[in-house]
Amino acid sequence: MSAHRYDKKRRTLVPSFPGHYWARWKIKDPGTAEEDDPPGGQWEVVQVFENCIDPEDGEYLMVSVPGVERSQSIENFHWGTRVPEPREATPNEN
Numbered sequence: 866m867s868a869h870r871y872d873k874k875r876r877t878l879v880p881s882f883p884g885h886y887w888a889r890w891k892i893k894d895p896g897t898a899e900e901d902d903p904p905g906g907q908w909e910v911v912q913v914f915e916n917c918i919d920p921e922d923g924e925y926l927m928v929s930v931p932g933v934e935r936s937q938s939i940e941n942f943h944w945g946t947r948v949p950e951p952r953e954a955t956p957n958e959n
Contacts, residue, residue: 879939879948880913880926887945888928890937897935910948912938 880886888911890904909931916936917928927936 878944880944883912883914883926883947885910885912885949888942889945890942893943894935894941895938895939899949907954908945911942913934 887908889906889908893899893904912929913926914929914936916922916924920932924938926939928939928942929936941944
């Protein structure tokens with residue numbers, strides 16, 4: 866299963882399931898603290914999570930940005946690659 870799917874409505878690739886992804890913010894959702902300040906435009910790791918049980922719902926997947934209280938819509942971002950899950954620690958690792 867691919868980490869991204871093409872969203873015809875938005876004409877862009879968006880995450881297809883929960884996880885951590887590289888993303889660059891385009892706009893902030895209304896009600897976000899410092900809403901009028903433009904996003905920095907840097908690539909950062911964000912968490913995509915299931916917001917509801919209906920995959921057809923427009924807010925099925927939402928985004929949690931470190932240091933930001935309010936969750937964001939997936940269309941608010943340019944999407945990069947999925948961050949792989951860490952491997953299990955081995956006894957030789959400190």
